[in-house]
Structure formats: C-alpha cells, structure tokens
Amino acid sequence: MNGEKKAASSREPSEVELLLPWHAAGALGSREAQAVEAALANDPELALRYEWVREELAQETLIGDTLGEPPAHDVEALFARIDALPPRRAASNTIAARFAELFASLSPRALAWSAMAAAVVIVLQATVIAGILLNANNGVGYQTASEPTNITDQGSDVLLRFKPQASADQIADFLASNKLSIVGGPFAGGLYRVRVAPTKLAKADLSRVIDRLQNDQIVGFIAAAE
Amino acid sequence: MQTIADDILIASIAKGDRSAMATLFARYRVPVYRFLLRMVRNEATAEELNGDVFLEVWRHAATFEGRSAVSTWIFSIARFKALSALQRRREEELDEGEAGTIEDKADDPEIALAKKDKAAVLRQCLEKLSAEHREIVNLVYYQHKSVEQIAGIIGIPVATVKTRMFYARKKLSDLLRKQGIDRGWP
Numbered sequence: 339m340n341g342e343k344k345a346a347s348s349r350e351p352s353e354v355e356l357l358l359p360w361h362a363a364g365a366l367g368s369r370e371a372q373a374v375e376a377a378l379a380n381d382p383e384l385a386l387r388y389e390w391v392r393e394e395l396a397q398e399t400l401i402g403d404t405l406g407e408p409p410a411h412d413v414e415a416l417f418a419r420i421d422a423l424p425p426r427r428a429a430s431n432t433i434a435a436r437f438a439e440l441f442a443s444l445s446p447r448a449l450a451w452s453a454m455a456a457a458v459v460i461v462l463q464a465t466v467i468a469g470i471l472l473n474a475n476n477g478v479g480y481q482t483a484s485e486p487t488n489i490t491d492q493g494s495d496v497l498l499r500f501k502p503q504a505s506a507d508q509i510a511d512f513l514a515s516n517k518l519s520i521v522g523g524p525f526a527g528g529l530y531r532v533r534v535a536p537t538k539l540a541k542a543d544l545s546r547v548i549d550r551l552q553n554d555q556i557v558g559f560i561a562a563a564e
Numbered sequence: 565m566q567t568i569a570d571d572i573l574i575a576s577i578a579k580g581d582r583s584a585m586a587t588l589f590a591r592y593r594v595p596v597y598r599f600l601l602r603m604v605r606n607e608a609t610a611e612e613l614n615g616d617v618f619l620e621v622w623r624h625a626a627t628f629e630g631r632s633a634v635s636t637w638i639f640s641i642a643r644f645k646a647l648s649a650l651q652r653r654r655e656e657e658l659d660e661g662e663a664g665t666i667e668d669k670a671d672d673p674e675i676a677l678a679k680k681d682k683a684a685v686l687r688q689c690l691e692k693l694s695a696e697h698r699e700i701v702n703l704v705y706y707q708h709k710s711v712e713q714i715a716g717i718i719g720i721p722v723a724t725v726k727t728r729m730f731y732a733r734k735k736l737s738d739l740l741r742k743q744g745i746d747r748g749w750p
Contacts, residue, residue: 351730355730356726356727356729356730357711357726359704359705359729359733360704360710360711362705363704363705363708364708365704365708365709365710365711365713366710367710390747391733393682393683393686394686394690394701394705394733394736395705396683397683397686397687397690398690398701398702398705398706399705399706400683400687401602401687401690401691401706402598402602402702402706405597405598405601405602406601406607407593407594407597408593408594408597408610408611408614409611412593412611412614412615413586413589413590413593415615416585416589416615416618416619417582417585417586419615419619420582420585420619420622423619423622423623501640501719502627502628502629502631502632502637503624503628503637503640503641503644505620505623505624555644555647555719557719558719
C-alpha cells in the first residue's frame, strides 16, 4: 500500500495533470480546457486530485483577499515621485533614438569596443564590396595586401537579446558586473553581439558562461555567436 | 462604461499623459501590491515596491514594444523588484530554507484546533512555501495568469512553468503530510 502510494507520488505527471491548476483558475484556452474536462470525466482518480487543486485555489484566494490594499494616498505619493523626476525628453521610438539611449548607458570601455566594432564592420563591408567589384572585373585590378579582418577571432562573443522590460540602468549594471561589452548590433530581433571574453574560449567554457548569463533576469535570449 | 485598453494607456503614458497613468495605476495597484506582499511578506516593503513598479512604468512606457501584454510587463517589473528586495534582506528573510527556525506552534491549542480544519492547514502550508513557489502559486491561483503569461513574467520556458507549478504543489503535499494530512499526490 505504502509502496503503491510512493510509486504514485514519484511518477511523472501527465500533461493533463500539469494543467489542472490552470483549469481551476480558468486560465486555459478552450481546446486545452475541453481536453482537461474530458480527462476528468473519464478518470475518477484525476477528478479527486482536481478537488485538491480547487481547494488550493480557494485557500490561495482567501490568503490574497485578506492581504488588504495599499494605502489610499498611494496615487498622490506616486505622482509626487513622478514630479520629482527630471523633465522627460520627448518620447521617441526611432531606432536611432533607442540606439543613442543604449549607448548613453554604456561604460566608456564598452563604448570604445562598440566604436571599434563599428569601424571593423565598415572595413569589412568595404572589403566585401571591393571584392564583389573586383570579381565583376574577372579578378583584374588592384588588390590590397592586408589580411581579412574578422571580429570573432579576437574573443568570444554571444548573441544576446535583453528582455523588453529591462531598463537602461539594469543593462548597464549587467554589462559592468559581468565584464561584458557590446561589440555589435542591434541586429534584427533586437539582438546584440556581446563580447564575454577577450580571448577565444573553449566550447565548454563558453557554454558555462552562457548558462550563467542566461539566469540573469534581464536576459531574454542568449546563444553563442558563430 | 467603456474600458480603455492597457496598451492604449501605455502609449498615452509614453507621451506624458498623467490621467492615463492614474487609470492604469487604479487598474493594477491592488493586484500588483498583493503579488508583491505575497512575495516579500512585509507591508511597508510591498507599498514602497508598488510605487517603484509604477514609477518604472512611467519612466519606461516609451520603450514598451507590445511583445507581451501590458499586465505581463507590469508583473515582470514587480517580480524583479520583489526578488531584488528579497535578495537585499536575504539574511533576515524567513523563508522555506529557514523553516527550521520558524517557531514550532505544534502545542498551541489554537493551532491544534486549526489542524482539524483542513482548509486552515492548507493555508498555513501555502504560507510556508518558498518565494519561488509562492510566486507561481499566486500567479496561477490568485492572479489567474495563463501558462504563457507566467512564462513571460518569470522569463522561463512554458514547459518549465508547468513543472515548477507541479513541484510547488508537490512541496505543498510534503508540508501537508508533516501536518498529518496525506493526500498521496502529487
């Protein structure tokens, strides 16, 4: 009997079981809700467990409702704090304005990296365009003796997207505390190329860095940059 | 009466519209406050953080891109504020990890009486959950957020949302068992 109970409690829950709390809260889409309803109708044990879920919801609701409310004067307090803020610049949604805002929040070191990255990108673009033009002339023409520049050879980079709610201050703190610098972007989808180490890290080491950074509250997406 | 959509309010707030801010604040001040209080378990801190959350909304409304619902954005700000506050006072905070230091009220006649009341015991156990588990339980059962909304608020994959809720409920079962109530699942 005890063994059975232990086995039951240690088994993996089904998808329907996982959804029971959301079903009780009325937070499922109609298709999922119908699937849960059907399972409950055919499985008396599941229906019994659902009663526990409903009881949990009832008690959490009771706890929440008895937490009270913030003080009635909180709206005045909020507007007093808003009034104390420095005058707001005209809101702008242009990419240029956001780019300027982001870079205003970066450290001088990060800014220097960004400037260098921008310079490298320009050189790369010029090289590529020149190459296309030269190829168009069947390879006949002037050739430079310089090595092709490749930014990824200089260190280890990741592609990173910050969560939309991350503030400029949070991003600046994140970059500073993790000794990171933005070396490229923003690219499509709000991605930035971020340097995590000045030297080329081993794949396993880079994975560890990515895993650590991924846990940060403001990181929405992160992956190793090719 | 027609309700103005949240995203329209945010667009107005981005332009400095104070009445839009007041409307949004009136709409969310109580649920956000209760979410914060459930997390930090201190009224003064929850009040302060509530103001911080909406100040952040005012300051950053122009950067809201509508990739998630406004309420998801607001709750994610609230969550970040609550976690930061908890981290600041981590050493003093009574949490599940310090459950051993919670005063044992087992001999209190009121508690003994309460133990006969399953609902009261369940409430006690819900209160004893860790901040991480209190958070998800509150978001599902009290704030009625969908799996996808919670994934957006917490910043974790949808599958993790479901399993985290499952483990929160499993922990609840463990706590109930210690109080003499064995529901056998999860």
